[in-house]
Amino acid sequence: xADRKLGLKEKYQLMTRGLDWETTYQPMDKVFPFDKYxxxxxxxxxKWEDPFRLTMDAYWKYQSEKERKLYAILDSFSQNNGQLNxxxxxxxxxxxxxxxxxxxxxxxxxxxxxHVGRHFRGAGARVACQMQALDELRHAQTQMHAFSHYNKYxxxxxxxxxxxxxxxxxxxxxxxxxxxxxxxxxEFVTSISFAFEYVLTNLLFMPFVSGAAYNGDMATTTFGFSxxxxxxxxxxxxxxxxxxxxxxxEDNVPIMQRYIDKWFWRGYRLxxxxxxxxxxxxxxxxxxxxxxxxxxxxxxGFALFNDLSRYGIRLPKYHEIATKEKLHIxxxxxxxxxxxxxxxxxxxxxxQPYEMxxxxxxxxxxxxxxxRPRYELFGEMExxxxxxxxxxxxxxxxxxxxxxxxxxxxxxxxxxxRHHEWRGMKFNFCSDGCKDIFVNEPEKFCxxxxxxxxxxxxxxxxxxxLQEYAAWLHCPMGSDAGDYYSSDDYKNWLKWHGxxxxxxxxxxx
Amino acid sequence: xxxxxxxxxxxxxxxxxxxxxxxxxxxxxxxRYQEAVHDLQVTQNFHYRPxxxxxxxxxxxxxxxxxxxxxxxxxxxxxxxxxxxxIQRARQQEAQDGNFGxxxxxxxxxxxxxxxxTNIETLIIPLRHFEWGANTNNxxxxxxxxxxxxxxxxxxQAMDRLGVAQYLTRLALVLQHxxxxxxxxAKALWLDDPLWQPLRQLVExxxxxxxxxxxxxxxxxxxxGAIYPFAYTQFDQAITTHGGIAYALTTEFMRDWYTExxxxxxxxxxxxxNESQENKATIQTWIARWEPRVRAAVTPLAVAAFASQATGVxxxxxxxLAARRVKLGLMV
Ligand SMILES: [Fe+2]
Ligand SMILES: [Fe+2]
Ligand SMILES: [Zn+2]
Numbered sequence: 001x002a003d004r005k006l007g008l009k010e011k012y013q014l015m016t017r018g019l020d021w022e023t024t025y026q027p028m029d030k031v032f033p034f035d036k037y038x039x040x041x042x043x044x045x046x047k048w049e050d051p052f053r054l055t056m057d058a059y060w061k062y063q064s065e066k067e068r069k070l071y072a073i074l075d076s077f078s079q080n081n082g083q084l085n086x087x088x089x090x091x092x093x094x095x096x097x098x099x100x101x102x103x104x105x106x107x108x109x110x111x112x113x114x115h116v117g118r119h120f121r122g123a124g125a126r127v128a129c130q131m132q133a134l135d136e137l138r139h140a141q142t143q144m145h146a147f148s149h150y151n152k153y154x155x156x157x158x159x160x161x162x163x164x165x166x167x168x169x170x171x172x173x174x175x176x177x178x179x180x181x182x183x184x185x186x187e188f189v190t191s192i193s194f195a196f197e198y199v200l201t202n203l204l205f206m207p208f209v210s211g212a213a214y215n216g217d218m219a220t221t222t223f224g225f226s227x228x229x230x231x232x233x234x235x236x237x238x239x240x241x242x243x244x245x246x247x248x249x250e251d252n253v254p255i256m257q258r259y260i261d262k263w264f265w266r267g268y269r270l271x272x273x274x275x276x277x278x279x280x281x282x283x284x285x286x287x288x289x290x291x292x293x294x295x296x297x298x299x300x301g302f303a304l305f306n307d308l309s310r311y312g313i314r315l316p317k318y319h320e321i322a323t324k325e326k327l328h329i330x331x332x333x334x335x336x337x338x339x340x341x342x343x344x345x346x347x348x349x350x351x352q353p354y355e356m357x358x359x360x361x362x363x364x365x366x367x368x369x370x371x372r373p374r375y376e377l378f379g380e381m382e383x384x385x386x387x388x389x390x391x392x393x394x395x396x397x398x399x400x401x402x403x404x405x406x407x408x409x410x411x412x413x414x415x416x417x418r419h420h421e422w423r424g425m426k427f428n429f430c431s432d433g434c435k436d437i438f439v440n441e442p443e444k445f446c447x448x449x450x451x452x453x454x455x456x457x458x459x460x461x462x463x464x465x466l467q468e469y470a471a472w473l474h475c476p477m478g479s480d481a482g483d484y485y486s487s488d489d490y491k492n493w494l495k496w497h498g499x500x501x502x503x504x505x506x507x508x509x
Numbered sequence: 510x511x512x513x514x515x516x517x518x519x520x521x522x523x524x525x526x527x528x529x530x531x532x533x534x535x536x537x538x539x540x541r542y543q544e545a546v547h548d549l550q551v552t553q554n555f556h557y558r559p560x561x562x563x564x565x566x567x568x569x570x571x572x573x574x575x576x577x578x579x580x581x582x583x584x585x586x587x588x589x590x591x592x593x594x595x596i597q598r599a600r601q602q603e604a605q606d607g608n609f610g611x612x613x614x615x616x617x618x619x620x621x622x623x624x625x626x627t628n629i630e631t632l633i634i635p636l637r638h639f640e641w642g643a644n645t646n647n648x649x650x651x652x653x654x655x656x657x658x659x660x661x662x663x664x665x666q667a668m669d670r671l672g673v674a675q676y677l678t679r680l681a682l683v684l685q686h687x688x689x690x691x692x693x694x695a696k697a698l699w700l701d702d703p704l705w706q707p708l709r710q711l712v713e714x715x716x717x718x719x720x721x722x723x724x725x726x727x728x729x730x731x732x733x734g735a736i737y738p739f740a741y742t743q744f745d746q747a748i749t750t751h752g753g754i755a756y757a758l759t760t761e762f763m764r765d766w767y768t769e770x771x772x773x774x775x776x777x778x779x780x781x782x783n784e785s786q787e788n789k790a791t792i793q794t795w796i797a798r799w800e801p802r803v804r805a806a807v808t809p810l811a812v813a814a815f816a817s818q819a820t821g822v823x824x825x826x827x828x829x830l831a832a833r834r835v836k837l838g839l840m841v
Contacts, residue, residue: 006687014682015675018692019641021700025713034561056672057602064599067592081519107549107657111568114652114664118645119561127671130648134668137661138591141545148544152521161528165554175556181567182559447557454554474527488522496519 012053020123032121038184041249045122048244051236066226073222078149087215088283088503089493096156096346101173103143104164108177110136116185135230146219154489156345159474163345168451171401176270187259189241195263198238202296207278214284214509246311253312264316265433269400272329279330285507288362293326318433324409331371332405339390343466345475347484358507370412393452398427399434406430545590549657570655573722574791575781580656583777594665608758617755625751634681634695640674642712646728654721680759708806723795729774731799734830735807737767743822779837
């Protein structure tokens with residue numbers, strides 16, 4: 001008998017789709033209890049096109065090949081003291097921020113995709129989410145392994161996991177992902193797969209991985225590129241999921257629009273950390289935050305939303321504010337980090353002359369008028385032996401948890417603060433975007449764990465001063481916190497380089 | 510740069526991360542497995558309660574009746590993190606792929622009698638839905654469980670089950686010359702044939718079991734502990750004596766996988782049971798609750814496959830399971 005030949009698509013569909021069934025001994029709504037309460041209406045789950053079309057055996061095969069290559073490079077990196085090849089030990093601040101703030105997000109993503117991989121009703125959707133759950137586990141684990149070698153030589157990494165749940169600035173990424181994971185399954189995929197991985201990914205991933213490449217960080221560059229083929233699958237999933245939901249029912253459009261508005265704004269606020277990394281932490285610069293925003297949001301993002309307009313989706317609310325702010329936020333954030341670095345797990349410093357010039361070139365008048373004078377003043381204080389540190393922790397926004405450094409878009413001298421009263425309590429926000437998010441879900445956002453408030457309430461190991469708080473974070477001055485030029489990292493770096501300061505003198509790689 | 514000259518003076522400042530030092534002691538280097546699993550899951554200072562489960566924190570120990578001082582003790586004896594896991598499975602899939610190639614090329618199923626071919630169709634292929642249930646359940650454990658060492662392995666277990674379901678699909682298609690209708694027939698059996706209903710009912714009940722450790726015991730210890738020996742040992746032995754080498758070849762992955770996954774299942778249950786009398790009693794209660802139903806669910810399949818020898822086969826399967834249980838310190 002001649003065997004019928006099956007097409008690839010048909011074969012994949014047979015492998016996966018027919019597997020699930022309508023349960024009858026237990027009601028479907030009990031087996032899948034979470035996919036209706038958001039009000040999203042799905043008429044036909046089979047319309048979900050799984051974009052990966054990977055059977056498990058193919059998945060194992062491709063992924064194991066990538067792992068073999070990756071670990072071969074990581075092994076040779078550590079055998080050959082690859083850490084000595086980075087541009088300058090200041091670069092490590094970017095890696096510390098990654099290990100403390102981003103690697104935990106990979107793990108959250110892993111758990112979040114396990115959750116939706118269990119709880120979506122459609123089999124195609126579930127398989128795609130499960131594969132992503134496994135990919136995200138990969139990212140968390142390969143990052144631990146890549147950073148493990150750096151941890152042996154630099155500070156700020158050994159306590160990353162300890163800080164993850166405690167540090168004030170790490171509450172920004174932590175609250176972001178916990179918000180996503182505690183949302184309904186459709187909001188979760190919209191927030192992570194669409195807003196984060198599809199719309200904003202180039203502003204997160206590209207700067208870090210290119211930054212690593214420009215600064216001689218072979219370990220990060222390698223796992224970054226290795227993860228990129230996973231990410232391209234994830235991006236596809238992000239777009240597919242939004243289109244699928246929008247096509248299922250017109251009632252879904254306003255719900256999805258609200259999710260997109262919310263997660264655009266939350267994602268954008270989170271990216272303030274990444275922008276600061278690009279403009280200040282990389283000794284060799286890739287591009288400025290303002291340039292990246294221009295290319296990846298103002299050009300690519302607009303084109304995407306143009307596409308989505310046929311579904312009745314408009315540009316996210318407050319996108320024009322984000323664009324206006326692009327000239328300011330990274331300078332404002334670095335100012336906070338420079339002055340509050342005794343209570344962080346990384347070092348900060350004043351931009352060197354070549355960096356001041358680069359910032360002037362990229363930000364023009366804005367930098368020269370508002371931020372250069374501040375750095376020059378700090379520079380004079382340093383020369384006089386009075387390096388300026390703040391002695392209080394910043395207040396943070398109830399929604400995004402970013403410190404209160406943002407200014408009014410039309411007046412960079414005026415701090416932006418918004419208030420809202422709910423059930424007799426007063427809440428503070430950094431922006432209308434963050435206030436709107438709270439007003440839509442006050443029961444959720446009144447729960448925010450706000451580290452500075454916790455410290456004042458004695459819940460940070462009883463710490464009352466900034467120094468005590470830093471000790472509670474495992475971040476003593478000199479070894480983990482405080483100014484770069486008085487740090488162990490700097491001293492060791494000089495020692496390993498025969499006393500020579502390797503800092504670049506030009507921004508170009 | 511002339512790294513070689515300098516290496517002598519470049520001493521590490523520390524050997525591992527603080528959170529691992531706290532576990533393995535100062536001055537020791539951690540393994541990649543330890544780095545990959547320990548303390549990855551957040552345990553405190555949660556921001557918001559889940560909108561889908563507001564009684565609990567996002568990750569919450571109270572979701573299981575099992576109490577452990579440290580849930581990171583639920584380690585995997587195979588020490589799987591992503592890299593060794595995918596590399597090991599890639600090896601196995603290559604071997605399995607080769608087996609399918611031989612069976613197809615040499616048309617090895619033609620050696621089987623129509624009776625045994627029918628047995629595969631009616632008693633084995635519907636198990637792809639059992640595997641989908643096992644995928645669902647392990648994915649639930651991965652999502653809901655506590656501690657990265659256990660939950661990360663549970664996700665691998667879930668993906669393995671999807672892999673097995675797909676191998677069963679492939680087996681069906683090879684058997685029926687790529688005619689996809691054989692899958693519909695198997696699904697119809699799973700949905701409506703009285704033979705399969707006790708098992709389907711049990712799988713559906715498992716799917717709504719909320720305690721993730723109970724589900725682990727039910728799915729990975731009890732259900733697998735009955736179905737795998739039935740389908741891939743007893744059935745395999747019987748069919749092989751009837752010229753069914755093709756069956757042995759096309760289900761090799763399942764046998765190897767089961768032998769391996771039992772190590773994880775047993776070791777995690779042992780750790781939980783050894784922690785306290787209360788845990789032990791809880792697990793025993795679960796076993797007492799579910800084991801009779803598992804036996805009842807496999808019985809019609811065994812009767813269909815082994816007729817008069819069914820009782821003997823079932824006794825041997827459940828004696829082995831009882832022996833495993835006793836080795837874990839769990840009495841009847
Ligand atoms: Fe990732
Ligand atoms: Fe991703
Ligand atoms: Zn805010």
